[in-house]
Amino acid sequence: MHNEIEKTLITEEDIQQKCQEIGEQLSKEYEGKFPLAVGVLKGALPFMSDVLRKMDIHVEMDFMDVSSYGNEMRSSGEVKIVKDLDTKVEGRDVIIIEDIIDSGLTLSYLVDLFKYRKANSIKIVTLLDKPEGRTVDIKADITGFSVPNEFVVGYGLDYQEKFRNLPYIGVLKPEVYGGDN
Numbered sequence: 023m024h025n026e027i028e029k030t031l032i033t034e035e036d037i038q039q040k041c042q043e044i045g046e047q048l049s050k051e052y053e054g055k056f057p058l059a060v061g062v063l064k065g066a067l068p069f070m071s072d073v074l075r076k077m078d079i080h081v082e083m084d085f086m087d088v089s090s091y092g093n094e095m096r097s098s099g100e101v102k103i104v105k106d107l108d109t110k111v112e113g114r115d116v117i118i119i120e121d122i123i124d125s126g127l128t129l130s131y132l133v134d135l136f137k138y139r140k141a142n143s144i145k146i147v148t149l150l151d152k153p154e155g156r157t158v159d160i161k162a163d164i165t166g167f168s169v170p171n172e173f174v175v176g177y178g179l180d181y182q183e184k185f186r187n188l189p190y191i192g193v194l195k196p197e198v199y200g201g202d203n
């Protein structure tokens with residue numbers, strides 16, 4: 023599958039270094055607390071797994087799966103819950119973990135939802151940020167890397183459910199997805 027990648031954008035080493043930094047930062051920020059880490063399926067899985075293993079405090083894990091209505095067009099702005107949390111959010115310090123913020127729709131929906139459910143605090147941690155994709159105003163509290171408006175895959179990010187298992191972030195060759203971004 024590596025021959026379908028045009029170039030490496032972020033190496034495995036740089037990702038792992040970043041996970042270490044973020045894990046240490048979170049351990050400090052939540053010292054004496056028991057935060058609830060919410061991974062957004064499926065893309066957040068590798069990042070969540072690596073970051074949480076760099077933390078040396080107790081942290082609870084749970085997962086949500088949401089999807090935007092109309093898979094090909096994200097502009098509708100509607101998000102539906104495919105799998106909800108098992109955990110009650112009320113009073114909890116929630117850390118939302120994402121692989122990428124693009125339009126911002128997924129995260130703005132989740133932040134609103136957790137506010138509505140009376141979280142004590144909400145923090146957004148994302149490995150990647152694609153600021154040019156933004157249609158709603160939302161910022162992460164912790165961002166690993168900013169990426170250009172290119173078709174990035176790997177380390178959780180997919181093209182048609184492939185490439186999630188790459189250990190690095192790469193740019194897809196245009197011929198793989200058939201043309202323009």
Ligand code: PRP
Binds near residue numbers: 063088122
């Ligand atoms: C991707 C990505 C983020 C979201 C970001 O997930 O993992 O969750 O889109 O886009 P947004 O900022 O425009 O909302 P996707 O819905 O493709 O599901 P997946 O994680 O299962 O690939």
Ligand code: MN
Binds near residue numbers: 063064065
């Ligand atoms: Mn996702």
Ligand code: MG
Binds near residue numbers: 065180
């Ligand atoms: Mg996807």
